[in-house]
Amino acid sequence: MEKRVTFSSTTIGLLFAFPMLLLVFVFFYWPGGQALFWAFTLEQPWGGGNKWVGFQNFAHLLKDPIYWNSITRSLVFGAGSTAIAMGVALVLAVLTDREMKGHSAYRSIFVWPYAIAAPALGLAFRFILAPEAGLLSILNRVWPDIWNPALDGNDAMIAIIVAFSWKYIGYNFIFFLSALQGIPRSLIEAAAMDGSGPLRRVFDIQLPLLTPTLFFLLVINITESFQDSFGIVDIMTQGGPARATELMVYKIYFDGFKGLDYSGAAAQSIILMVLVILLTILQFRFIERRIHYK
Amino acid sequence: MGSIAIRNVRKAYGKNAVVHGVDLEIASGEFIVVLGPSGCGKSTLLRMIAGLEEISSGEIAIDGRVVNKLEPRERGCAMVFQNYALYPHMSVGENIGYALKVAGVPKAERLRRVAETAKIVGLEAFLDRKPAALSGGQRQRVAMGRAIVREPGVFLFDEPLSNLDAKLRVAMRAEIRRLHRRLGATSVFVTHDQIEAMTLADRLIVMNGGRVEQVGTPAEVYNRPATRFVAGFVGSPAMNxxxxxxxxxxxxxxxxxxxxxxxxxxxxxxxxxxxxxxxxxxxxxxxxxxxxxxxxxxxxxxxxxxxxxxxxxxxxxxxxxxxxxxxxxxxxxxxxxxxxxxxxxxxxxxxxxxxxxxxxxxxxxx
Missing domain, CATH: 2.40.50.140 (Nucleic acid-binding proteins)
Structure with a gap:
């Protein structure tokens, strides 16, 4: 006789899933639904419910040069930070892969920046990059006013790109390193026997075999640059100077909570969400077709 | 071309010595098989000849030139690996031609030599395939082709047949023998399979525990095992x-x-x-x-x-x-x-x- 108390597998499965489902519902589907609702309606000036306006909110946005500015800024930010974060991480990983003593220590140390909340990170970099007293203040001594993120839009963009890249270098490094370690040693040795030097091996053997990882990180980095940048922008530049760092995600917050244009902000967040979803779909479609090592 | 001299070569990882002083003269064109149980240091010895492993002490000379400090590519050896080590992202033709490409051989000549090599190893019909689309025996041939195409003075084989099934192994064994007769390059072949060793070797080197137990023709080793270890190791069933x-x-x-x-x-x-x-x-x-x-x-x-x-x-x-x-x-x-x-x-x-x-x-x- 079966003595243990048993549940039907469906019931117990649902029970275990329930807390997670609840969280996903409360923090994703519900606000997502609300945003959809706001995006297609307008609030009556003096209260009294929302009026259905169809795509009017979107049409407004797409005609607005300020919105297009934020899209451009987001693309510059995404491209810059992804290039730096992935490029530096790849170089570090290739160098580390050649001399692998204590790699478990590298692994945990390099992933720490990723665990730091964006606002804390932003604050730290605000000090580091401060024009009066930060690391770059030396430049200002030599050439007055050459570096000032508070006044110069390009400086501000550089500042947030640097801060964001710093956070993702460690994250990318971990992925690159484990992918490099996954390449059979004998392949590298075979290439060495074939007369290929260390640098040539990187380009001929290691990089091609890293393509799945490269692509995965590319999508993750771009996606995160759209989403995870809010805290850094808010602490370091507040979108300024003169909207030079007003990324899409920051503009959503600013229009919605500072400008109280819920419908406009909701429409922007729908656009951003669609962008991120498209990127994610692209990643899954593409990665499944990539080569594997065997 | 392709003589190898190994003089009192030792290998240690930290305090852990794996090869204790090996002395060996290999004549040009000889087919040498290094036989021994796993962990006897035979692969390490081979990798030291190849330049993939540093030599702790002693000296290895190829064609009279001491190669201790030379990079693998400067030693003129080609190696066939146990797991073939084919580049998965390159086609068969690219795999075979990679060494030539690195050496800067012009494309026309490269293609000609790849085609020639493919003919030798019977892969003309597969030049455009990726390694993943090949059978075990075909991959083995690609690995051989990759070694042949460079026309090296020395061939190094690191248990190249151990991943094949029994029937294919016999066929490839014969092919390697034939290839050696045709190319005449010095070959050092490492294996733990004594049948492979007996059938392929001009001279057999039996190793155990990082030492050479006996050097001799297969018949000498079989008929007059020099040590008790060799007596028990060579021959099937084992000597009583x-x-x-x-x-x-x-x-x-x-x-x-x-x-x-x-x-x-x-x-x-x-x-x-x-x-x-x-x-x-x-x-x-x-x-x-x-x-x-x-x-x-x-x-x-x-x-x-x-x-x-x-x-x-x-x-x-x-x-x-x-x-x-x-x-x-x-x-x-x-x-x-x-x-x-x-x-x-x-x-x-x-x-x-x-x-x-x-x-x-x-x-x-x-």
């Missing part, structure tokens, strides 16, 4: 070894009743020795026959062409190979006769062969 003492009348005494007559004055009286007899050399006779060892049949192994009768001598197992069919079954009492000229004798202390003459000549190579 029994420990005992030699008495004053040139008789080997295993226990109360079991004795074996030895050739005259082979070993001094009172010497503790290990006596070895090949399963093929021992004879089965009816139980109780004068001068035979009493044994009980344990089981009979049917090999098709012959059979091996495994017997038990009060706890010591002893194999006898016979050609004719037999009705013997487990538990039957039999006698085993050993002729004096078939006896191999080894010192129980040093494990060295006792010849009654000077020290074993094969060991002089060490």
């Amino acid at each position: 070894l029994m420990e005992g003492v030699v008495d004053a009348h040139d008789v080997f005494i295993y226990d109360q009743t079991r004795r074996v007559a030895l050739p005259p004055s082979l070993a001094p009286a009172g010497a503790r020795v290990a006596l070895g007899v090949r399963a093929e050399a021992a004879r089965l006779v009816p139980a109780g026959t004068e001068g035979s060892l009493d044994a009980v049949v344990d089981f009979v192994e049917e090999l098709g062409a012959g059979r091996v009768v495994h017997t038990d001598l009060d706890g010591l197992s002893f194999a006898v190979a016979i050609a004719e069919t037999t009705t013997l079954k487990a538990g039957d009492a039999v006698g085993i006769r050993i002729a004096p000229q078939d006896v191999h004798l080894y010192s129980a202390e040093s494990g060295l062969r006792i010849d009654g003459k000077a020290a074993a000549p094969a060991m002089a190579a060490n």
Whole structure:
């Protein structure tokens, strides 16, 4: 006789899933639904419910040069930070892969920046990059006013790109390193026997075999640059100077909570969400077709 | 072109020594097989020749040039790896041609040489395929082609056949032999498979525990194993070894009743020795026959062409190979006769062969 108390597998499965489902519902589907609702309606000036306006909110946005500015800024930010974060991480990983003593220590140390909340990170970099007293203040001594993120839009963009890249270098490094370690040693040795030097091996053997990882990180980095940048922008530049760092995600917050244009902000967040979803779909479609090592 | 001199080469990882001083002269064009159990240092030795492993002390020279400090690509060796190590993102043609591409050979000549090589290894029809779309035997050929195309002075093989199934292994073995005859490059082939070793080698090097136990032609190694280890390792089934003492009348005494007559004055009286007899050399006779060892049949192994009768001598197992069919079954009492000229004798202390003459000549190579 079966003595243990048993549940039907469906019931117990649902029970275990329930807390997670609840969280996903409360923090994703519900606000997502609300945003959809706001995006297609307008609030009556003096209260009294929302009026259905169809795509009017979107049409407004797409005609607005300020919105297009934020899209451009987001693309510059995404491209810059992804290039730096992935490029530096790849170089570090290739160098580390050649001399692998204590790699478990590298692994945990390099992933720490990723665990730091964006606002804390932003604050730290605000000090580091401060024009009066930060690391770059030396430049200002030599050439007055050459570096000032508070006044110069390009400086501000550089500042947030640097801060964001710093956070993702460690994250990318971990992925690159484990992918490099996954390449059979004998392949590298075979290439060495074939007369290929260390640098040539990187380009001929290691990089091609890293393509799945490269692509995965590319999508993750771009996606995160759209989403995870809010805290850094808010602490370091507040979108300024003169909207030079007003990324899409920051503009959503600013229009919605500072400008109280819920419908406009909701429409922007729908656009951003669609962008991120498209990127994610692209990643899954593409990665499944990539080569594997065997 | 392609002679290799290995002089007192040692390898240690920290304090852990894996190769203890190997000396070896390999003539140009020779096919050398290094045979030994796993962990005996044979692969390490090969990788030191290739330049994939640093040499802790001693010297390796290829064509008279000391290569200790040279990069693999400067040594003029090509290597075939156990797992083939094909570049998965390149086609068969690109895999074979990679070394030429790195060397900067012009494209037209490269393609011509790749096509030529593909013909030698029988892969003309597969040049555009990726390694993943090939069978095990074909991958093996690509790996061979990749080594051949460079026309190297020295071929290094690191257990290249161990991932193939038995039938393919025999076929590839023959092909490697044929290829060697055709190209004439010096080859060093590492394996733990003694059949491979016996069939391929011009000269065999048996290694154990980081030392060379014997160097010689396959026949020499089989007929006159230089040490007790080689005696037990080379040959299938393994040579029967029994420990005992030699008495004053040139008789080997295993226990109360079991004795074996030895050739005259082979070993001094009172010497503790290990006596070895090949399963093929021992004879089965009816139980109780004068001068035979009493044994009980344990089981009979049917090999098709012959059979091996495994017997038990009060706890010591002893194999006898016979050609004719037999009705013997487990538990039957039999006698085993050993002729004096078939006896191999080894010192129980040093494990060295006792010849009654000077020290074993094969060991002089060490």
